[in-house]
Amino acid sequence: MNRRENLKLLFAGSLGTGLVLTACSPEEKLADLSPKIGGTPGGRVPEEVERDNSLLSGRFLTDLEMEQVKILVDIVIPKDDVSPGASEAKVPDYIEFMLKDQPGNQTAFRGGLMWLNLEAYERFSKSFIEISPSQRMELIEEIAWPDKAKTEMGTGVRFFNLLRNMTVSGFYTSEIGFKDIGYAGNIPNVWEGVPQDVMDQYGLSLDEKYQSVYLKSEDRGTIPDWDDQGNLIA
Secondary structure: OOHHHHHHHHHHHHHHHOOOOOOOOHHHHOOOOOOEOOEOHHHOOHHHHHHHHHHHOOOOOOHHHHHHHHHHHHHHOOOOOOOOOOOOOOHHHHHHHHHHHOHHHHHHHHHHHHHHHHHHHHHHOOOOOOOOHHHHHHHHHOOOOOOOOOHHHHHHHHHHHHHHHHHHHHHOOOHHHHHHHOOOOOOOOOOOOOOHHHHHHOOOOOOHHHHHHHOOHHHOOOOOEEOOOOOEEO
């Protein structure tokens, strides 16, 4: 199983626990959130709309930092035969928004970017953006595996953990990420009764007259009739 499949499994589990952060591409999601009669789109109250718009109106990451982030998120989730990489899913925009939404992470994140640049300069006399892909991976490999990382790489490890978590959350809450994971959301299905192997396990069977009423998908919206004694009228 490759890295991308591992990320999919981890994220699929988080969908069921409600721990996923706000979806990606906030500029698109929040483009039209002004209050309207009958409620606000996305379930936001006016105060939330005002705060979102306030966050979107400013910038935290510089252009150079955003370029560095684009490189980093594509290292975490690169483009493959199935779907585009994290940068094409606008994960850098998501990270920019979340850093403004959760300012407690700003110092650690910006400090991590600076740490990577310092390491790149010390080893290769160039910034992280300027070094080659193989040189970038040399640095990342030393901070991507916390259990194997050297003690002196602790700052880089903590930064990459934060970056990786934000990248995965941003990617797998985007339209591209949903398609990549095959997540279809809540869709109507057809109940075909208790599985036969379960019925056999407990020595049970379905009455045919009930099957004809309850297990016909085309009639699932029909309310059955009952007699005065509580018996189903087939």
